[in-house]
Amino acid sequence: DVKVTQSSRYLVKRTGEKVFLECVQDMDHENMFWYRQDPGLGLRLIYFSYDVKMKEKGDIPEGYSVSREKKERFSLILESASTNQTSMYLCASSLWGTGGFATTGELFFGEGSRLTVL
Amino acid sequence: SQQGEEDPQALSIQEGENATMNCSYKTSINNLQWYRQNSGRGLVHLILIRSNEREKHSGRLRVTLDTSKKSSSLLITASRAADTASYFCATDAHAAGKSTFGDGTTLTVKP
Numbered sequence: 321d322v323k324v325t326q327s328s329r330y331l332v333k334r335t336g337e338k339v340f341l342e343c344v345q346d347m348d349h350e351n352m353f354w355y356r357q358d359p360g361l362g363l364r365l366i367y368f369s370y371d372v373k374m375k376e377k378g379d380i381p382e383g384y385s386v387s388r389e390k391k392e393r394f395s396l397i398l399e400s401a402s403t404n405q406t407s408m409y410l411c412a413s414s415l416w417g418t419g420g421f422a423t424t425g426e427l428f429f430g431e432g433s434r435l436t437v438l
Numbered sequence: 439s440q441q442g443e444e445d446p447q448a449l450s451i452q453e454g455e456n457a458t459m460n461c462s463y464k465t466s467i468n469n470l471q472w473y474r475q476n477s478g479r480g481l482v483h484l485i486l487i488r489s490n491e492r493e494k495h496s497g498r499l500r501v502t503l504d505t506s507k508k509s510s511s512l513l514i515t516a517s518r519a520a521d522t523a524s525y526f527c528a529t530d531a532h533a534a535g536k537s538t539f540g541d542g543t544t545l546t547v548k549p
Contacts, residue, residue, distance in 0.1 A: 362540055363526070432480050
């Protein structure tokens, strides 16, 4: 079974702190994604990556950056955490081109990281 | 921007009844997927339907896709208490390479 592991289930940080959220997948997937989930807003895409050292902005990249130094690892970085970044963060991965060119195919999600910024 | 929108936002039924959830979207898609999320957990993939398919079945799940109306429905037959969860549709817009999710439908199945 594909496994997507997020390093922390729960984090509490203070405003202004630098926060790292780590995600590792074990199925050699090309695509990796970071979403945040908030009540009433559904899942919103922050950043995604099709390959090592490659990244693309999603719908809400402001205040975030990402790093993909190895194929299996995709990190989300909050350079200076703010209270409006309190949320559930979900990492996902998928095979490239499943079902056709530039298609996402089935996403495999981690269990989520619930971040609280005080 | 939200591509998919689910309807209803919340649905409460008795065990054994069928549950139907709908999803509408705005732009042309490659495929549409349905996911399930138990409270406080990650999402789990249920079923994928491609833009050239009209109906797909998987166990107690039936998904339909009407690309002319830009809508899809998920039917869960003979529901169980364990089906209690939030259900999301996700659309993979043409040449976008990413999935966009709706707000979800929260299903409660009472024993």
